[in-house]
Amino acid sequence: MNGEEGGGDEHARTNQTALIQRAETYFGKLEARCEEILVEVKESAQLLADADTDPYKRSYLQFKSAIIAQFTSIIQKGSDTFQKQIMPNANTLEMMKVSQLFNNWQSKVVGIMTHAFDGVMERDLEKEYAEMMDEYEAARDAFHCKQCGAKLQLAQFYFTATYLTCEFCQTQNTFDPGSKARMIEHIARPLAESRCKSEYEAYRTRKSEVGQREATADYDRYVRAMIAQMNNILPGMEEQHQHFYNRLMHDYNNLIVPW
Numbered sequence: 001m002n003g004e005e006g007g008g009d010e011h012a013r014t015n016q017t018a019l020i021q022r023a024e025t026y027f028g029k030l031e032a033r034c035e036e037i038l039v040e041v042k043e044s045a046q047l048l049a050d051a052d053t054d055p056y057k058r059s060y061l062q063f064k065s066a067i068i069a070q071f072t073s074i075i076q077k078g079s080d081t082f083q084k085q086i087m088p089n090a091n092t093l094e095m096m097k098v099s100q101l102f103n104n105w106q107s108k109v110v111g112i113m114t115h116a117f118d119g120v121m122e123r124d125l126e127k128e129y130a131e132m133m134d135e136y137e138a139a140r141d142a143f144h145c146k147q148c149g150a151k152l153q154l155a156q157f158y159f160t161a162t163y164l165t166c167e168f169c170q171t172q173n174t175f176d177p178g179s180k181a182r183m184i185e186h187i188a189r190p191l192a193e194s195r196c197k198s199e200y201e202a203y204r205t206r207k208s209e210v211g212q213r214e215a216t217a218d219y220d221r222y223v224r225a226m227i228a229q230m231n232n233i234l235p236g237m238e239e240q241h242q243h244f245y246n247r248l249m250h251d252y253n254n255l256i257v258p259w
């Protein structure tokens with residue numbers, strides 16, 4: 001569309017604008033694609049990292065390098081287009097403007113790529129959970145009445161410090177599950193998610209094929225499986241988990257953009 005000489009000042013000015021506008025649109029599209037990849041990372045990276053029980057996290061790292069490869073290929077593509085197609089067709093003034101445009105674009109997308117995985121933790125949730133449960137069980141086994149010394153039974157799972165009355169002497173005792181066990185509440189969701197990786201991936205695959213609305217049943221299947229896991233991890237919290245399920249499905253349905 002560009003590069004023809006002659007035609008007077010006005011024609012040159014029109015061409016100038018056209019080249020710059022076209023470059024702006026082009027880099028804008030590549031940036032939007034990077035933002036889409038970033039959304040995918042934010043949605044999936046932590047779950048995939050958590051679900052990877054390999055101590056070296058190889059399957060998660062494979063996902064990460066595939067994402068980095070997508071970013072670098074976009075950066076390479078933009079850079080090639082800039083050097084081979086935009087610059088050779090630009091006059092001095094255009095060169096200045098498109099160079100600035102390109103530099104801004106490049107530093108922005110490199111920044112997106114560099115920070116995409118910030119905050120994703122490479123942890124071993126099953127191991128952490130096993131340690132928490134060990135501590136919980138030790139506290140439960142050691143729980144005796146401070147007054148009469150009777151062994152006190154726990155009717156349910158208590159992950160926070162709780163007052164319990166001795167059935168023999170009616171003394172109030174405090175059951176303290178321990179500082180690690182108190183963290184069970186905080187890992188329940190990521191642990192449950194990591195245990196539902198196959199349901200999650202089935203949903204993601206379906207969503208990429210048919211879109212969010214048509215993938216609602218698959219998302220529902222994933223969330224139900226996840227809630228069932230949360231009920232296993234935190235028994236006695238079924239009602240709260242049901243509310244959590246309702247909220248997730250409500251948010252999901254609200255995210256669907258009508259058209």
Ligand SMILES: [Zn+2]
Nearest residue numbers: 145148166169
């Ligand atoms: Zn007692």
